[in-house]
Amino acid sequence: MSAELMIGTDLAADMVAKAAERARVLQEQYGVQPCLATVLVGDDPASATYVRMKQNRSKKAGIASLSVVLPAETTTAELVAEITKLSDDPAVHGILLQHPVPPQIDERAAFEAIDPAKDVDGVTMRSFAAMAFGDPGFRSATPGGIMRLLAAYDVPLEGAHAVVIGRSPILGKPAGMLLLASNATVTYAHSRTRDLPELVRTADVVIAAVGKANFVRGDWLKPGAVVVDAGYNEGNVGDVHFAEASEVARLITPVPGGVGPMTIALLLEQTVDAAETAVHSLTTLA
Numbered sequence: 001m002s003a004e005l006m007i008g009t010d011l012a013a014d015m016v017a018k019a020a021e022r023a024r025v026l027q028e029q030y031g032v033q034p035c036l037a038t039v040l041v042g043d044d045p046a047s048a049t050y051v052r053m054k055q056n057r058s059k060k061a062g063i064a065s066l067s068v069v070l071p072a073e074t075t076t077a078e079l080v081a082e083i084t085k086l087s088d089d090p091a092v093h094g095i096l097l098q099h100p101v102p103p104q105i106d107e108r109a110a111f112e113a114i115d116p117a118k119d120v121d122g123v124t125m126r127s128f129a130a131m132a133f134g135d136p137g138f139r140s141a142t143p144g145g146i147m148r149l150l151a152a153y154d155v156p157l158e159g160a161h162a163v164v165i166g167r168s169p170i171l172g173k174p175a176g177m178l179l180l181a182s183n184a185t186v187t188y189a190h191s192r193t194r195d196l197p198e199l200v201r202t203a204d205v206v207i208a209a210v211g212k213a214n215f216v217r218g219d220w221l222k223p224g225a226v227v228v229d230a231g232y233n234e235g236n237v238g239d240v241h242f243a244e245a246s247e248v249a250r251l252i253t254p255v256p257g258g259v260g261p262m263t264i265a266l267l268l269e270q271t272v273d274a275a276e277t278a279v280h281s282l283t284t285l286a
């Protein structure tokens with residue numbers, strides 16, 4: 001093992017502590033408790049576990065959670081109606097629709113029912129555009145968490161070649177946009193990419209977001225590369241073959257303890273951002 005670990009746990013704890021302090025101030029000065037609504041469709045046990053983790057960590061930070069659980073047979077119209085209710089509820093500051101949803105549901109339509117002011121998970125087209133333009137706004141939780149981790153470890157991005165493996169709408173694609181906004185030279189790789197190992201060997205920064213356990217091998221990496229493993233496969237296994245990669249990389253995220261806690265920390269931070277904005281827009285109006 002020669003690589004240094006990019007540990008998310010401590011940084012995330014720091015971010016959550018700061019969010020908790022801001023939540024306390026909102027409560028004390030305005031009597032408002034930030035509230036994150038989570039929406040889970042169906043009974044996938046892994047998804048239920050992630051949602052529970054988000055709720056538990058919210059609670060520790062003084063953020064209320066409102067849990068909506070819908071049956072697996074829910075239609076797009078029913079889900080959109082539920083999310084619209086949350087969008088219209090002034091007590092709710094942030095909304096998270098857990099991905100994936102069952103196949104009969106149009107996930108994009110459901111995401112777009114989230115009020116952009118409450119899109120603390122950064123999944124709407126409005127938030128995507130802000131990331132693509134490098135404008136302020138909510139970041140998709142995992143990509144935003146990755147950027148904070150890279151910044152904390154002083155990873156140089158300007159002019160660096162970043163290869164993002166995966167192009168999903170709330171992970172790979174926005175991650176590439178944020179890297180581009182930081183002046184990296186970004187290549188998106190995906191299931192149709194030819195000669196993937198060779199391409200990855202040209203990367204200074206690798207973002208693995210494919211959802212295949214131990215997919216990225218040590219001999220795919222340029223010595224000294226920075227490796228971010230955004231995979232969350234069964235049994236807490238990442239997308240990167242950690243034992244091999246950590247012999248070649250300069251910096252690497254562990255799984256668990258890397259990107260995962262940063263994702264949740266950013267979600268909570270952005271929930272408090274949303275609550276502050278809501279409170280301040282009310283006090284300005286008054």
Ligand SMILES: Nc1nc(=O)c2c([nH]1)NC[C@@H]1CN(c3ccc(C(=O)N[C@@H](CCC(=O)O)C(=O)O)cc3)C=[N+]21
Pocket residue numbers: 050096097098099100121123141142170232236255256257258259260261262263264
């Ligand atoms: N709309 C939406 N937004 C998401 O952000 C989202 C989603 N859907 N669907 C599922 C994935 C998965 N995800 C994780 C978050 C934290 C950990 C995490 O903290 N994992 C711990 C280990 C898990 C444990 O301690 O049990 C770690 O890496 O240290 C993992 C996975 C967010 N996701």
